[in-house]
Amino acid sequence: MYLWLAFVALFGLLRPDTYLSSVTLQLIFSEGAVTCLLALAFLVPLATGAYDLSVGALMSVSVAIGVWLQLHSSVPPLVGALAGIAACTAFGAISGFVVVRLKVNSFIATLGMSQVLLAAVLLASGNKQLVADYPDSWSNLGLEKAAGIPLVDVYLLVVALVLWYVLEHTRIGRYLFATGGNAEAARLSGVRTDRMVWGALAASGAISGLAGVIYGMRVGTFDQSVGPGYLFPAVAAVFLGASQLSQRPNVWGTLIAYFALAFGIQGLALTSSSAAVWSQPLFQGVALIVAVAMVSMPAIRRRRAGARAS
Amino acid sequence: MTGDGLLRIGRLTKRFDATLALDDVDLDVRAGEVHALVGHNGSGKSTLIKVLAGFHTPDPASEVSVDGEPLAFGSAAASRAAGLRFVHQDLGLVHSLSTVENLALGVGFDTGFGGRIRWASERREARRRLHELGYEIDPRRPVAELAAAERTGVAIARALRDADRARLLVVDEPTAMLPRHEVAVLFDAIRRVRERGVGVLYVSHRLDEVFSIAARVTVLRDGRRVGTFAVDELDEPRLVALMTGGASLAVREDGSVEELRDGLLVADGLRGTVLDGVSFSAAGGEILGVAGLSGSGREELLPLLFGARERRGGAVRVEGATLPAGLPTAAIAAGMALVPGDRHAAGAVTSLSVRENLVLTDLRRHATRLGAMRRAAERAEARRWIEALDVRPVDPDAPFMSLSGGNQQKVVLAKWLRVRPRVLLLDEPTQGVDVQAKATIHRLAREAASGGAAVVIASSDDAELCECCDRVLVLRDGRVAGELPSERIGAHELARLQLASATS
Numbered sequence: 001m002y003l004w005l006a007f008v009a010l011f012g013l014l015r016p017d018t019y020l021s022s023v024t025l026q027l028i029f030s031e032g033a034v035t036c037l038l039a040l041a042f043l044v045p046l047a048t049g050a051y052d053l054s055v056g057a058l059m060s061v062s063v064a065i066g067v068w069l070q071l072h073s074s075v076p077p078l079v080g081a082l083a084g085i086a087a088c089t090a091f092g093a094i095s096g097f098v099v100v101r102l103k104v105n106s107f108i109a110t111l112g113m114s115q116v117l118l119a120a121v122l123l124a125s126g127n128k129q130l131v132a133d134y135p136d137s138w139s140n141l142g143l144e145k146a147a148g149i150p151l152v153d154v155y156l157l158v159v160a161l162v163l164w165y166v167l168e169h170t171r172i173g174r175y176l177f178a179t180g181g182n183a184e185a186a187r188l189s190g191v192r193t194d195r196m197v198w199g200a201l202a203a204s205g206a207i208s209g210l211a212g213v214i215y216g217m218r219v220g221t222f223d224q225s226v227g228p229g230y231l232f233p234a235v236a237a238v239f240l241g242a243s244q245l246s247q248r249p250n251v252w253g254t255l256i257a258y259f260a261l262a263f264g265i266q267g268l269a270l271t272s273s274s275a276a277v278w279s280q281p282l283f284q285g286v287a288l289i290v291a292v293a294m295v296s297m298p299a300i301r302r303r304r305a306g307a308r309a310s
Numbered sequence: 311m312t313g314d315g316l317l318r319i320g321r322l323t324k325r326f327d328a329t330l331a332l333d334d335v336d337l338d339v340r341a342g343e344v345h346a347l348v349g350h351n352g353s354g355k356s357t358l359i360k361v362l363a364g365f366h367t368p369d370p371a372s373e374v375s376v377d378g379e380p381l382a383f384g385s386a387a388a389s390r391a392a393g394l395r396f397v398h399q400d401l402g403l404v405h406s407l408s409t410v411e412n413l414a415l416g417v418g419f420d421t422g423f424g425g426r427i428r429w430a431s432e433r434r435e436a437r438r439r440l441h442e443l444g445y446e447i448d449p450r451r452p453v454a455e456l457a458a459a460e461r462t463g464v465a466i467a468r469a470l471r472d473a474d475r476a477r478l479l480v481v482d483e484p485t486a487m488l489p490r491h492e493v494a495v496l497f498d499a500i501r502r503v504r505e506r507g508v509g510v511l512y513v514s515h516r517l518d519e520v521f522s523i524a525a526r527v528t529v530l531r532d533g534r535r536v537g538t539f540a541v542d543e544l545d546e547p548r549l550v551a552l553m554t555g556g557a558s559l560a561v562r563e564d565g566s567v568e569e570l571r572d573g574l575l576v577a578d579g580l581r582g583t584v585l586d587g588v589s590f591s592a593a594g595g596e597i598l599g600v601a602g603l604s605g606s607g608r609e610e611l612l613p614l615l616f617g618a619r620e621r622r623g624g625a626v627r628v629e630g631a632t633l634p635a636g637l638p639t640a641a642i643a644a645g646m647a648l649v650p651g652d653r654h655a656a657g658a659v660t661s662l663s664v665r666e667n668l669v670l671t672d673l674r675r676h677a678t679r680l681g682a683m684r685r686a687a688e689r690a691e692a693r694r695w696i697e698a699l700d701v702r703p704v705d706p707d708a709p710f711m712s713l714s715g716g717n718q719q720k721v722v723l724a725k726w727l728r729v730r731p732r733v734l735l736l737d738e739p740t741q742g743v744d745v746q747a748k749a750t751i752h753r754l755a756r757e758a759a760s761g762g763a764a765v766v767i768a769s770s771d772d773a774e775l776c777e778c779c780d781r782v783l784v785l786r787d788g789r790v791a792g793e794l795p796s797e798r799i800g801a802h803e804l805a806r807l808q809l810a811s812a813t814s
Contacts, residue, residue: 169683171681178659180661188657190671
């Protein structure tokens with residue numbers, strides 16, 4: 001949170017003309033929606049203690065399905081979008097099956113799944129760029145603004161609100177966090193921990209699919225490099241966000257973390273011309289390490305205190 | 311101190327604050343002798359071993375010598391240099407590594423040029439050493455794949471890897487986790503060690519083992535040496551009497567399992583890893599205690615009943631309805647509740663708050679029809695329990711981990727009491743808990759029973775069982791060794807039933 005304000009102040013002073021312009025704000029907020037959605041997709045299974053490293057690949061599957069259907073059939077884009085989301089949900093559920101029933105570590109299962117999905121989209125696209133010819137009415141859903149706010153951010157906000165409500169204010173949310181905190185204790189308290197992990201991975205698939213749909217609206221092009229590049233910023237935002245607000249993965253912390261980083265990156269890019277290239281990975285890498293160190297520090301201190309007490 | 315002892319312990323005394331753990335103990339072990347050290351919980355056996363291992367420094371005037379050389383106290387290296395070797399109860403093996411790698415732990419490998427491990431010669435050597443102990447184990451096999459007795463063999467082989475310098479092998483409760491049929495394999499290995507002229511100090515509370523492997527036995531009770539006896543001079547009832555300090559009462563123990571009344575809770579031929587056909591029933595309104603030494607199956611009884619672990623056979627019935635195996639949700643639906651022995655691993659989600667832990671057993675109560683949680687109602691209920699059980703601090707939103715052990719345990723108990731279980735299972739309910747919390751927990755258990763629930767308390771604390779139970783079931787070697795009705799529950803009786811061997 002402070003980081004964000006610090007970036008705004010610092011770069012606002014360095015480049016008052018460009019940095020604080022509405023163009024910059026628009027750019028950051030409209031570009032960020034897709035990554036933020038992926039971050040939220042990563043967040044849901046993380047609450048149960050499962051990693052979903054396939055969110056990027058799932059997103060590219062969704063993009064590919066939408067674009068491919070647009071090119072090879074006459075179905076309206078909305079149907080293609082729904083098909084993409086449905087397929088991603090199904091793939092998420094398959095990951096869930098592998099984790100829960102085949103007892104494969106989620107890290108491994110979803111890493112494997114991401115490669116399988118990558119192979120699938122490469123096969124379907126023939127390793128070529130596919131350019132869809134979406135009608136303007138569809139593309140505008142991803143590019144237009146309503147009352148000065150990019151529509152994509154409205155979608156993001158809706159998803160974030162729903163997830164926040166489910167995670168923090170419903171039974172399901174409580175079960176998810178109990179599973180993530182201590183699966184065995186949760187199971188012995190009557191929580192169906194298997195279903196929680198399974199459902200969380202399916203939900204992660206659905207949200208990743210939606211991210212793909214929105215990407216499709218905005219860009220209209222499928223390229224096999226689309227999805228995986230989004231994974232790291234999303235993961236970094238979730239972990240950095242977990243150090244904000246409450247000491248566990250949470251929706252608003254994730255969004256704040258993402259935009260704080262985005263403002264920093266954008267600021268560097270405007271300040272130095274070469275920084276546009278290297279600032280992003282640098283920022284995200286450093287931020288992730290610092291964030292996780294910050295989160296584990298109270299735990300370490302507690303453990304030391306506990307060791308002294310006993 | 312007399313005798314031609316290899317290990318000679320004289321006037322060994324160790325005081326911890328107010329308690330005298332060892333009080334003027336003499337002991338000698340001869341070369342090539344298996345000497346058993348027996349005693350009930352808290353008799354001072356483990357303190358004595360820890361002194362030998364260099365973990366504890368005994369009080370001044372204590373003497374220990376090996377081969378006539380005085381042992382320097384408080385140093386593991388000195389104990390090792392003197393030729394003392396230890397196989398502890400948990401063996402200290404790394405399960406994911408192979409047998410040969412485990413044998414090299416701590417000493418390193420025989421290496422060649424560039425630090426390359428000479429695997430072929432290492433393996434040959436490992437195979438030879440295991441063979442000498444009577445084991446035929448492929449040294450490439452990971453320890454995780456070995457049978458329990460084979461693992462003990464690997465631990466012994468490792469302890470004796472510099473066989474020419476090892477003078478005394480101390481084996482601590484080696485059979486506690488061993489299935490009965492594997493004990494013979496271990497005994498064979500120990501006899502081979504003895505034949506090399508190494509002294510063996512065999513620590514156990516299984517009396518049948520003492521009679522089958524040891525030549526002499528030293529009995530400890532409350533930190534004092536009761537005496538050292540040739541095994542031939544003793545019989546089991548006499549040894550039990552020496553350990554418990556009671557006169558050798560001629561107590562009838564028919565061991566016959568009484569006809570199963572159709573109680574609220576019925577276990578019928580329950581089998582697990584150690585448990586081998588345990589049947590009993592518990593009626594509503596009573597507190598049933600479960601006693602047993604470590605390895606008797608006491609630890610696994612309650613998890614098996616609840617379905618936290620999957621049973622291998624038998625049936626569990628609540629009010630006549632059979633529960634499916636390994637399904638806690640079904641047990642909960644049938645009105646069962648388990649307060650596990652390990653609070654942090656299984657009792658609570660330590661990353662959540664007190665309130666979140668407390669209400670987890672039934673969230674519906676505070677949820678709207680759409681599944682939204684009403685936090686104010688949650689807090690109000692949590693506060694009621696916190697006050698009723700005198701949990702400190704009086705803060706529903708305190709992190710669970712910030713509470714003391716006793717308060718944590720009260721919260722874990724409360725989360726089950728709030729669903730009014732008909733069968734309440736308490737596993738080591740007062741371990742690591744302060745005196746006041748202990749009294750509270752016992753009172754709540756009694757109240758639950760008075761309210762019509764069947765309460766089962768499994769505990770390693772005999773005093774606890776004597777204090778709160780209407781009836782105590784004693785487990786030994788995975789079976790029911792006996793049952794004590796309320797008028798006969800007493801520390802001597804409990805200890806006697808737990809210790810006596812199955813053959814008597």
